[in-house]
Amino acid sequence: EVHLLESGGGLVQAGGSLRLSCAASGFTFSSYSMTWVRQAPGRGLEWVSVISDSGATYYADFVKGRLTISRDNSKNMLFLQMNSLGAEDTAVYYCAKYVLATTPAFDNWGQGTLVTVSS
Amino acid sequence: QSALTQPASVSGSPGQSITISCTTTSSDVGVYEYVSWYQQHPGKVPKLMIYEVSNRPSGVSHRFSGSKSGNTASLTISGLQAEDEADYYCSSYTTTSVIFGGGTKLTVL
Numbered sequence: 001e002v003h004l005l006e007s008g009g010g011l012v013q014a015g016g017s018l019r020l021s022c023a024a025s026g027f028t029f030s031s032y033s034m035t036w037v038r039q040a041p042g043r044g045l046e047w048v049s050v051i052s053d054s055g056a057t058y059y060a061d062f063v064k065g066r067l068t069i070s071r072d073n074s075k076n077m078l079f080l081q082m083n084s085l086g087a088e089d090t091a092v093y094y095c096a097k098y099v100l101a102t103t104p105a106f107d108n109w110g111q112g113t114l115v116t117v118s119s
Numbered sequence: 120q121s122a123l124t125q126p127a128s129v130s131g132s133p134g135q136s137i138t139i140s141c142t143t144t145s146s147d148v149g150v151y152e153y154v155s156w157y158q159q160h161p162g163k164v165p166k167l168m169i170y171e172v173s174n175r176p177s178g179v180s181h182r183f184s185g186s187k188s189g190n191t192a193s194l195t196i197s198g199l200q201a202e203d204e205a206d207y208y209c210s211s212y213t214t215t216s217v218i219f220g221g222g223t224k225l226t227v228l
Contacts, residue, residue: 035217037165044222045157045165045208058215094164104212105155105170112164 002026002108009113022078022095030073033098038091087119123220130226136197139223141209154192157208
């Protein structure tokens, strides 16, 4: 059974940093692209970033160099380094797995980790 | 502002069929082979219902189906049930990013 577990969220002051982690199990982690999606309170889903199985990375326009996605295939871990955080980054952050190697649809999601940025 | 436009809300009675549309006017959005749909109940994690326009993941009810015509993709739910009441999001992609529609709240009357 696929299992994704995020951690690292919390309360941080504006301008601060956080590192989110996502522990994966139940599938061959190194063979799948992985993504981060966020959801602000009461708002819709917003895609953040993706890292392919080969390590290629892509980001949403709003990231503007503040966020860095990475992965450690030896430990089945996905990360999101978040710097220069602002109130607009307050959201639940989900990690998710691609349903197929190159199909941008996400069939397994973690429970999410809440990031709250105080201004 | 999302490049994928969904109606804010739709409603239907139990047993009826409803369709949720997802339209793009952006030439940057992919040609729609990769449209997917997600269901999200309040306070819950999103669930993939449809991918690649019309494919259902294992375990998703056959009452859910997807299609597309031109720049509009659609999610149809037949035999509406109370448990289908949720938010639904379409998703597609550009050359370097994934985008979500703004979401549609489905109310089962």
